[in-house]
Amino acid sequence: MTFNRCDVKCGGNLRGYSGKISSPNYPNRHQPFTYCVWHVETPKNTKAKLSFSEVFVEPDVACRFDFVAVFDGPTTNSPLKDVLCGRTVGEVETSSNAFTLVFSADYANNYFGFSVDYIATPKANSSLSCSGDSMTVLINPDYINSLGYNANELTLINKTCVANSANPIVFEVPFGSCGTVKKVKDHTVYYTNTIFASTAGVITRHRQLQIIVTCELESDSIAEIMYVTENDIIQDQAESGKYDVSLAFYPNEDFIAPVLESPYFIELNESVFLQATVQSSDPDLTVFVDTCFASPQANFQAPNYDLIRRGCIKDNTYHNFPSGSRYARFNFSAFKFLNAHPSVYLQCQLVICDINDSGSRCNQGCVTRKRRDLGSTMWKTNAVLGPLRLKRHSEPEAAGSVSEKTEDVVKTDQTSLYVMGISVLVINVLILAFVVLRYSRREPRGYRYHAVATH
Template identity: 45%
Template structure:
């Protein structure tokens, strides 16, 4: 009987083991690097010291790749400089750097490519230690939406459920819920029902909860299996993520959140804004008073930069002044200044020390503003992500002195067109580099498109790229017209902005093919669009009603004036003709009577 029970248990044990492996394809995967072409795959990676391994994901699928590092264990106390995972947006490590994972990453990294290829490099230091990583990827179409998947929740309380709940959630699910309640409150999140795939490290399906408005940092926890977890935020914002792989779906979850007032002193009415030109920090006087600070004793790195004090304490200063420091980390440029409490001249003090670290991090796509507060309610770190202000215009000559204001811009076929990208910033130590420019007859840059510049190299024989000049990127090309009689041409350029003090930045390298591009690529990337461009012969064509209508509007006053004078002249001539006819008829009558014989009455 005992043997029979053991025999019956064998299929159950095998099924559990299979569920734990989650149908992961590990067979034949090289231990250090591989070229991957499947639509989805999971990798369990184990590396030792001095590894330098590259995995390339590429497939002609015309889709986006999502890469999830659901578990990573580096050597203890390793630094990001010596041991990390670097992810590149393209087919090689010469492609633009998409993100980095290392020992101090306080998140579950999820990265997405902008095309159908992606590369990641794992580097380890010389410490003898077995590193373990679990990563899975899959291709997906961004336009495909899952119902009831993520969103914004802004009420004082609310509920959220996984897609299809209580039915099994879909495969390849990635949902993000952003919860925001009233100021001076915190969020309590309670999962009433929770059933995800069970795994010791939650590598397959998991829910991650973050103490803040993004998924970049502040991980409160990652859970899976059967549980009823609860989470509490330190402020009025929280982020919840659901990520699933391609096997073993379960019921999912149902959760409820509530908000409650924050204890202690009033939360500071404090914010930081960043622009291309300046940094602005606003501190409420009521909060400073609640923690025992005098607003007149606050100062920046450069004490000569004084705040403007009204109902609030306002520090507003250019990015490159008041002791602001600048750091280029290869992915973004960060400007940092520190507000501290100046000494009052006494030998000792019983006042608490205050230090506000304000950072403007210039990145590609973000409007994030975050305030960090320590346990004793003193502001510790204020961070905002800003955007450089970039514009692009056509100019009438290679002197680039007079911009073209008309729109559409009517040109002759093969006419030389001069384009300039301008960075509006007070930081003089920045370079602008035109990396890629494409032309399209559609304003949304759908098919067809035509490459003018690619990776800093001219792809059209008429393109001339001028050397970088301070905050300007310039080039020229000859006007052309798309086949199939498209009337307009639009231009979109990818712009890179680098620190001019970095001699190895992408902005200083000029034309380099993607295969040979240096790892130290761009710092900040954006794009600019200009157009439409149209041919002058189209302006003369009756078929282009928009241009003719505009011309008609401009000529209306003159036409009306001309019509008035013409009508007056016609009336005058008509009157003259009528008068002349009357006079002529009168004279004819007189002449007739003179020659007529008078008949005799007898």
């Protein structure tokens, strides 16, 4: 007896933040000799969670005959995550934003196959991916719930633009609408929007939440910049690129212990020291500060002030320290924006290079021409930090100022009451004196009481 493989059309390439996959002819029996391969890609900086509502194929302890296999990557050469067979349900979670699903069946015991739902989940609290005309933001619902909000309370700048999905929380943010702000500078296009969490009513006991997302588009690259602010303090940050880079304030040029408090209060004109560090065990990496600019707003909308741009220093107090293995250091003098803006936020574009590559971007310094020669080995990432505030804007001083004003008011009121009391007393004495004087004038001058005559 010979068996011919059936011509079953199945499998394919899928993209998106959620979907459903099932075996051919499900929920009816699959055909013999079915072999399907699905290549699935979820948005960047996410992982996938697969929930099998049913697996009903030929049972075998070793899953040798009919099976469903999940590979943790874009091909069947990726690491095998799990194999399911028999009659079961289950959940599988990948470590990357791509997975490969294989369904294989032989000629005998054709059952009902399988059905699985998959959703993308951010690797951290949130994730961002950019395309040519929009950006996709995924937010972990558990993170939003921990702050006292839910998906229905999140909107973009245009409050009519709400989440496309509640689990995971997904925002498809178009570049041309929903309040997205476009900015063009030095042949680079920036698209920025903000996700707000808000509740109705007069008061709230929840922290103010903003998730700020930016897509930076150049002719040959796309960079994603995303960070979270709670009560205007940057709490979380997701960078794109091969390496993660941290940016921190330091109290002095020794660069021993970073400043942990936020906001960071500092005197006007006092030196601000910063260090950018690449998180890697490779000692041959170094960091170069390509661009760093400041803004009074956490979403980095205008006005902006350049400290350094494309390696060219723009602020006369800016100074680069010599770079070392896995770090770059710089400082500048603290300033404030006009029109009483109390905060300064920093956004820096950092380049990671091989320290032994003499032709890399890290060794080129200031580049003024339209396009940069990036060198043979280069990775680019972004880091944000803030707020930096002048000490005279701090709450204790503000409270002291209010206290002094209140004390002055109390002293003034006490003085006024004292003067008023003295004035009333003087007036009463004058009135009494006037009455006595007038009565004495009416009495006859010669009249006196005399003793009664006695006999």
